[in-house]
Amino acid sequence: MQIKKAAVQGFCFGVAITVKKAEEAIAGGANVTSLGNVVHNPQMVQSLANRGLKNASSVDEVDSGALFVRAHGLPLEVFESAKEKGLNVIDATCPMVTKIHVQAEKLKADGYKIIVVGDPHHPEVKGTLSHVPGAWCIETVEDVARLPRASRVGVVVQSTYSGRRFAEIVKALTSKYYEVRAINTICTDTHNRQTEAMQLSKEVEVVVVVGGKTSANTKHLAELAEMNGARAFHIEGPDELRAQWFEGVERAGLMSGASTPGWLLDSVAQRMEELSRQLA
The missing domain is CATH 3.40.1010.20 (4-hydroxy-3-methylbut-2-enyl diphosphate reductase, catalytic domain)
Structure with missing residues (x-):
């Protein structure tokens, strides 16, 4: 055969950067905690855990040391809570995810109603939504019919979303709304x-x-x-x-x-x- x-x-370059930062953070035996798995790979997660990286489900569980921000990023309110608690924040958010935040904020500043396409339960999408309060989040083309009316909508998409599905959603949005500004924020590696x-x-x-x-x-x-x-x-x-x-x-x-x-x-x-x- x-x-x-x-x-x-x-690894894509974003994950490679994140893993490198995690390895550097724990190399000296520092007290470092990640909210959720650093990457979606069980072998890599276990390897980092064996070397001392801790894991927590909420910033409320972290009282000291450093808070490691994984590739998917975190909601803004988590950053604020970490700052209030005096935690050292190691931000390893993928640059492509940060780009989505910037694009969404710019669309909102330009007067568009923001639509984020992606899994609403995914940590990346949760982080993006925190940058544009009041945004709508949809996951499938069927969700478009359930959206309220608006005059102008601006669209960004989860970095790892299906390109084919995103195209279908944009087409449906174009049929429904007078003006649609869609920015394809699917990362190059995913594409x-x-x-x-x-x-x-x-x-x-x-x-x-x-x-x-x-x-x-x-x-x-x-x-x-x-x-x-x-x-x-x-x-x-x-x-x-x-x-x-x-x-x-x-x-x-x-x-x-x-x-x-x-x-x-x-x-x-x-x-x-x-x-x-x-x-x-």
Whole structure:
């Protein structure tokens, strides 16, 4: 079985920056706590925890030391609470996420009613909404029909959202509102991976996508691969691979989400090769 790897793999630059900052923060044994997992990858989260990075669900649980802001960012009120408590804030928000905040604020200053497209429960979206109080948040094209009327709407989108779905939503918004200013804030890395998922899935029979089960961008990659005719399997590590997935398969594709370290992808590739030899 031939295994074809995606050209874009491993950490995106935003996650790479965040992980590096986290490793530097805990290197000296400092008291550092993150609100939620630093990245959506269980192996990387465990690695950082083993080296001393703590995890909390609320800033109320952090009484001293440093508060680490993960790649997704945090709502403004959390930054304010941390400041009031005298915590040292290490801000590792992805630059692409910060760009969304800036774009949303500018649209609001220009008089647009803001619509944020994305998962309202995702930490990135929660952070974006805190920058534009009163904004509407929608997740699907069906949500457009339920929005109130407005004369001018400005739109930004979660950085890891599906490009295809965003285009559908913008089209629906354009049909409903007189003026729509939509800014595609899907990050370049997400766009490139989604494009590659569509291309790779046309060249192979099976696509294995490696990434955390809670990773939005990884889920979208698996969805795109299936939409384009390949069987797709979303896994977190090599132990989840099953030989029957590759029975009779001549070409298999391998790609990863933005929070997946390169070494993990290599271990999955090695296991796929072992299974291929067993089936030969």
